[in-house]
Amino acid sequence: xxxxxxxxxxxxxxxxxxxxxxxxxxxxxxxxxxxxxxxxxxxxxxxxxxxxxxxxxxxxxxxxxxxxxxxxxxxxxxxxxxxxxxxxxxxxxxxxxxxxxxxxxxxxxxxxxxxxxxxxxxxxxxxxxxxxxxxxxxxxxxxxxxxxxxxxxxxxxxxxxxxxxxxxxxxxxxxxxxxxxxxxxxxxxxxxxxxxxxxxxxxxxxxxxx
Ligand code: BEZ
Numbered sequence: 001x002x003x004x005x006x007x008x009x010x011x012x013x014x015x016x017x018x019x020x021x022x023x024x025x026x027x028x029x030x031x032x033x034x035x036x037x038x039x040x041x042x043x044x045x046x047x048x049x050x051x052x053x054x055x056x057x058x059x060x061x062x063x064x065x066x067x068x069x070x071x072x073x074x075x076x077x078x079x080x081x082x083x084x085x086x087x088x089x090x091x092x093x094x095x096x097x098x099x100x101x102x103x104x105x106x107x108x109x110x111x112x113x114x115x116x117x118x119x120x121x122x123x124x125x126x127x128x129x130x131x132x133x134x135x136x137x138x139x140x141x142x143x144x145x146x147x148x149x150x151x152x153x154x155x156x157x158x159x160x161x162x163x164x165x166x167x168x169x170x171x172x173x174x175x176x177x178x179x180x181x182x183x184x185x186x187x188x189x190x191x192x193x194x195x196x197x198x199x200x201x202x203x204x205x206x207x208x209x210x
Contacts, residue, residue, distance in 0.1 A: 001107050001110055001112060002110055003109070003110030004109060004110065004126070004134045004137075005137075006134055006136060007133060007134065008134050009132055009133060009134075010024070010033075010035075010126065010128040010132045011105075011108040012132070013104060013105045015070075015098040015099070015104070015105055016099045016101075017068070017097060017099065018078050018079060018082060018093075018096050019096040020096075022068070024132070027068075027096075028066065028130070028132065029066075030130050031064050031066050032064055032065040032066070032128065032129055032130060032155065032159075033065065033066050033068060033126075033127075033128040034060060034066070034067050034125060034127055034151065034155070035068050035070065035109070035125070035126045036053070036125045037069070037106060037109070037111040037121035037122065037123065037124045038050065038069060038070075038071050038123060039071065039117065039120035039122070039123070040073060041071060041073045041078060041080075042077070045142075045143070045144075045145045046071075047081075047089075048145055049145050049148075050069065050081075050085065050093060051085055051091045051093075053069075053095075053148060054085070054091050054092065054093040054094060054095070055091055056148055057094050057095060059152055060155070063152070063155050063156070063159065068096050068098065069096070069097040070097070070098040070100050070105055070106065070111070070121065071099075071100065071120070071121055072100050072101060072106060072119070072120060072121060073099060073101070074099055077099075078097045078099055082097070100121075106121050109126060110124070111124045116141055117142060120142070122139055122140065122142060123139065123140035123142070123144070123145075123146055124139050124140075125137065125146065125151060127155060129158075135158050136154055138151070138154070153172075153173065156173075160174070160210070166178040166179055166180055166181070166208065166210075167179040167181065177207040177208060178207065178208055178210060179205070179206070179207060179208075180198055180206045180208045182203065182204045182205075182206070183203070189203070192206070197209070
């Protein structure tokens with residue numbers, strides 16, 4: 001089992017989900033995708049993660065991102081868990097959940113880490129861009145719930161960097177200054193000296209307000 005890396009094509013798949021069969025390449029429809037795995041239905045940390053992602057789904061939609069979850073559970077288990085979350089927490093899960101009983105998708109995305117568990121997927125997140133390229137991956141162990149603020153921030157940073165040919169500094173938040181790539185030729189350095197919008201700290205560290 002290998003893990004798709006940043007810049008690799010995201011493996012395509014067809015899977016059984018709570019919203020019917022889905023083929024990633026067709027379902028994606030030109031949007032970004034956040035594919036996440038959780039260890040198991042009806043477990044406490046996973047319930048907090050799933051309900052928070054569902055509660056904040058509109059924030060992902062506003063960023064052109066479709067969420068899709070996965071675990072090695074049956075479709076019956078997924079549907080019963082979603083019913084329970086609706087009844088007990090008053091939250092509807094609006095995105096599909098993959099029932100990956102044959103572990104096909106989990107294997108393709110390297111979501112099974114036998115040293116952590118032989119039977120359940122770890123907490124993996126793949127950010128996939130509209131060209132179906134893996135743009136980021138995040139892995140958490142079974143015991144630690146993910147931070148949805150950070151996932152939203154990561155998407156903002158990726159989309160801002162792509163749209164503006166820039167990078168984002170440590171702890172960056174939308175609205176803050178971004179990093180301009182270093183000027184690597186004599187001409188580019190001269191041009192930069194004249195560009196009043198660029199705030200230069202050193203030749204290799206320069207910021208800009210978008
Ligand atoms: C949980 O979601 O609470 C959980 C699932 C698997 C192992 C440990 C914790």
